[in-house]
Amino acid sequence: MSSQARTANGAKGASDKRRLILDAAVRVFARQGFHACRVSDIADEAGVAYGLVYHYFDSKDEVLDTLFLERWNVMLDLIRTVDAEDKPVREKLLAIASFIVESYHHDPDLMKVIIVEVTRAANSFGDTHIGTIREAYELIGGMIVKAQEEGTFRREIEPRFAAMAFYGVIEQLLTGWIFDLLPQGEEHYERAKLLVVDIVCGGLEAGPA
Amino acid sequence: MSSQARTANGAKGASDKRRLILDAAVRVFARQGFHACRVSDIADEAGVAYGLVYHYFDSKDEVLDTLFLERWNVMLDLIRTVDAEDKPVREKLLAIASFIVESYHHDPDLMKVIIVEVTRAANSFGDTHIGTIREAYELIGGMIVKAQEEGTFRREIEPRFAAMAFYGVIEQLLTGWIFDLLPQGEEHYERAKLLVVDIVCGGLEAGPA
DNA sequence: AGCCATTGACTGACCAGTCAATCTATTCTC
DNA sequence: GAGAATAGATTGACTGGTCAGTCAATGGCT
Numbered sequence: 155m156s157s158q159a160r161t162a163n164g165a166k167g168a169s170d171k172r173r174l175i176l177d178a179a180v181r182v183f184a185r186q187g188f189h190a191c192r193v194s195d196i197a198d199e200a201g202v203a204y205g206l207v208y209h210y211f212d213s214k215d216e217v218l219d220t221l222f223l224e225r226w227n228v229m230l231d232l233i234r235t236v237d238a239e240d241k242p243v244r245e246k247l248l249a250i251a252s253f254i255v256e257s258y259h260h261d262p263d264l265m266k267v268i269i270v271e272v273t274r275a276a277n278s279f280g281d282t283h284i285g286t287i288r289e290a291y292e293l294i295g296g297m298i299v300k301a302q303e304e305g306t307f308r309r310e311i312e313p314r315f316a317a318m319a320f321y322g323v324i325e326q327l328l329t330g331w332i333f334d335l336l337p338q339g340e341e342h343y344e345r346a347k348l349l350v351v352d353i354v355c356g357g358l359e360a361g362p363a
Numbered sequence: 364m365s366s367q368a369r370t371a372n373g374a375k376g377a378s379d380k381r382r383l384i385l386d387a388a389v390r391v392f393a394r395q396g397f398h399a400c401r402v403s404d405i406a407d408e409a410g411v412a413y414g415l416v417y418h419y420f421d422s423k424d425e426v427l428d429t430l431f432l433e434r435w436n437v438m439l440d441l442i443r444t445v446d447a448e449d450k451p452v453r454e455k456l457l458a459i460a461s462f463i464v465e466s467y468h469h470d471p472d473l474m475k476v477i478i479v480e481v482t483r484a485a486n487s488f489g490d491t492h493i494g495t496i497r498e499a500y501e502l503i504g505g506m507i508v509k510a511q512e513e514g515t516f517r518r519e520i521e522p523r524f525a526a527m528a529f530y531g532v533i534e535q536l537l538t539g540w541i542f543d544l545l546p547q548g549e550e551h552y553e554r555a556k557l558l559v560v561d562i563v564c565g566g567l568e569a570g571p572a
Numbered sequence: 573a574g575c576c577a578t579t580g581a582c583t584g585a586c587c588a589g590t591c592a593a594t595c596t597a598t599t600c601t602c
Numbered sequence: 603g604a605g606a607a608t609a610g611a612t613t614g615a616c617t618g619g620t621c622a623g624t625c626a627a628t629g630g631c632t
Contacts, residue, residue, distance in 0.1 A: 203612055204615095205614065314544070319535065322534060327527055335523070336527060337523075346524060353563060353565075414623095417624080421623095
């Protein structure tokens with residue numbers, strides 16, 4: 155008996171198993187890739203029976219969908235919050251970059267799965283979630299528009315392109331860590347956050363010339 | 364591998380069919396994705412019999428490997444050539460960005476396949492070709508080191524991070540076009556080339572402060 | 573009369589998803 | 603509070619379809 159469950163119903167135990175399966179799926183997807191792994195691998199990793207995966211999820215796809223949406227929605231909330239604040243763009247972009255880098259720091263496997271299996275998968279999953287993904291780009295694009303109106307950023311740059319560039323730098327740094335092409339560790343994560351903002355803002359800011 | 368060099372026999376027709384299969388594969392992979400398509404789809408698209416694919420290639424994987432290596436090696440050659448030239452970094456990076464953007468302009472399907480199915484596929488293909496991919500990053504990293512030594516770029520930025528950032532911006536712009544999130548057309552391609560260099564150099568250059 | 577290109581039906585393995593059976597816990601009845 | 607009834611959680615063997623890769627036969631060229 156786990157001492158954590160304090161509610162009267164057995165429903166607590168139920169959601170525990172669901173979580174167990176999701177967490178196991180992250181590890182399995184990260185290790186073997188979504189396509190290469192079997193549903194039985196997830197069940198084994200979670201220490202539950204094969205059929206239980208289908209008790210909580212309609213399909214293998216839905217497991218990945220759930221993982222992606224859980225995390226992406228947290229990020230969208232963060233971006234919306236930051237967007238609503240009254241701060242210089244530089245700080246806003248730093249907050250977003252920090253959040254994403256910290257997400258990787260905290261759970262590299264999950265971020266690997268999201269980037270490799272969803273964000274970049276133009277067919278299959280990318281297609282399903284394109285609307286959700288697009289929303290993030292649009293919010294960032296909006297921040298850039300505002301900075302252009304305030305005169306902080308040069309006006310001649312198409313904001314959508316700038317937003318993509320910003321996100322592209324971050325995602326490529328994560329990819330570098332995922333592939334073990336870049337050195338990792340807290341110190342590097344901190345410097346990476348600043349680098350992202352420096353690079354993008356440096357190129358976008360209205361020069362004093 | 365390839366018997367193209369063979370002169371005596373009807374090798375000409377042979378290599379034609381091989382090319383036909385590769386070109387068909389690009390279209391099919393781009394449309395359906397590598398995992399979702401069947402080898403018979405490739406054969407149908409090429410207008411040849413199923414078995415012929417296996418006459419020229421050992422496996423479905425080898426078809427993708429061939430497509431990736433063909434293109435990536437052309438890019439590596441370009442980068443090496445540019446690297447050897449005596450030009451300002453800005454021009455070197457512009458040449459590389461231009462080449463990649465033009466590659467997409469010339470054959471969007473092929474670039475989509477390379478990015479979506481290989482470059483970002485940490486498991487499966489990404490893993491197989493990681494060495495080849497890394498080489499490109501290292502060459503770009505080398506250019507940045509040189510620019511730092513010359514005093515054009517700030518020294519405190521880790522060159523590997525800067526190289527990843529540069530490549531990340533480009534790849535994300537292509538991804539934007541692939542997903543139809545960014546407007547396309549010759550004019551936009553031209554502006555994108557400049558944007559990439561502006562952003563990255565703007566953030567890396569030694570400030571006059 | 574031989575050699576390679578080409579064909580396409582076939583097979584063997586694999587695996588997502590189903591389902592009937594079993595377990596466990598909570599509530600109901602007297 | 604014993605026992606029955608109900609509902610949900612959990613199990614894993616099984617099935618049905620899919621497809622990568624094989625191979626024996628055929629075509630075409632020199």
